[in-house]
Amino acid sequence: DGGITQSPKYLFRKEGQNVTLSCEQNLNHDAMYWYRQDPGQGLRLIYYSQIVNDFQKGDIAEGYSVSREKKESFPLTVTSAQKNPTAFYLCASSSLYEQYFGPGTRLTVT
Amino acid sequence: AQSVTQLGSHVSVSEGALVLLRCNYSSSVPPYLFWYVQYPNQGLQLLLKYTSAATLVKGINGFEAEFKKSETSFHLTKPSAHMSDAAEYFCAVSEREYGNKLVFGAGTILRVKS
Numbered sequence: 001d002g003g004i005t006q007s008p009k010y011l012f013r014k015e016g017q018n019v020t021l022s023c024e025q026n027l028n029h030d031a032m033y034w035y036r037q038d039p040g041q042g043l044r045l046i047y048y049s050q051i052v053n054d055f056q057k058g059d060i061a062e063g064y065s066v067s068r069e070k071k072e073s074f075p076l077t078v079t080s081a082q083k084n085p086t087a088f089y090l091c092a093s094s095s096l097y098e099q100y101f102g103p104g105t106r107l108t109v110t
Numbered sequence: 111a112q113s114v115t116q117l118g119s120h121v122s123v124s125e126g127a128l129v130l131l132r133c134n135y136s137s138s139v140p141p142y143l144f145w146y147v148q149y150p151n152q153g154l155q156l157l158l159k160y161t162s163a164a165t166l167v168k169g170i171n172g173f174e175a176e177f178k179k180s181e182t183s184f185h186l187t188k189p190s191a192h193m194s195d196a197a198e199y200f201c202a203v204s205e206r207e208y209g210n211k212l213v214f215g216a217g218t219i220l221r222v223k224s
Binding site: 004006031033040041042043044045048058088090092094096097098099100101102103104106 | 119142144146151152153154155156159161200204210211212214215216217
């Protein structure tokens with residue numbers, strides 16, 4: 001089955017620790033995206049990548065980092081510099097117009 | 111920059127009643143428009159899309175939306191609500207000139223009463 005996988009579903013970390021969220025797709029899509037979702041705020045773009053070894057900051061990139069070494073993979077690291085990291089994180093990929101989303105990772109930092 | 115406004119953060123309808131979720135956009139170029147649905151703790155699923163073909167777009171689960179350029183609107187409708195339609199719905203516009211990035215509205219939570 002083609003699709004996007006995100007792991008883990010739930011993630012708990014202590015404040016001050018970096019944490020990496022996984023995103024893998026087998027849709028052969030060139031573009032991939034990371035969004036953050038908070039209640040009542042819709043989805044906000046963190047980073048996106050249109051091709052391997054290239055990525056751009058989105059609207060809220062501060063405190064986050066990404067890499068795109070393989071077409072299939074686009075991991076997101078939430079660093080200790082992110083002031084309010086607790087949120088639902090969604091990964092997506094696209095070929096033409098529409099984006100396809102993974103199931104999300106809920107990160108809780110205490 | 112493009113933007114999306116969804117009127118009403120919460121909409122409540124009775125089972126069998128008409129569903130109308132409102133979306134207005136701003137765009138300096140002809141837009142691509144999308145409606146997505148999200149069930150609790152899940153990812154987003156594409157309901158339907160407008161990509162400059164027919165202005166009345168039919169999607170999955172009986173939903174449809176009409177692109178009205180003069181009103182800069184793309185409202186989502188369904189003639190008869192079902193309990194399984196209860197979810198959060200997001201309208202999005204594509205910034206085609208920036209690698210197909212999507213700009214999302216804040217979302218509308220649909221409640222269906224029995």
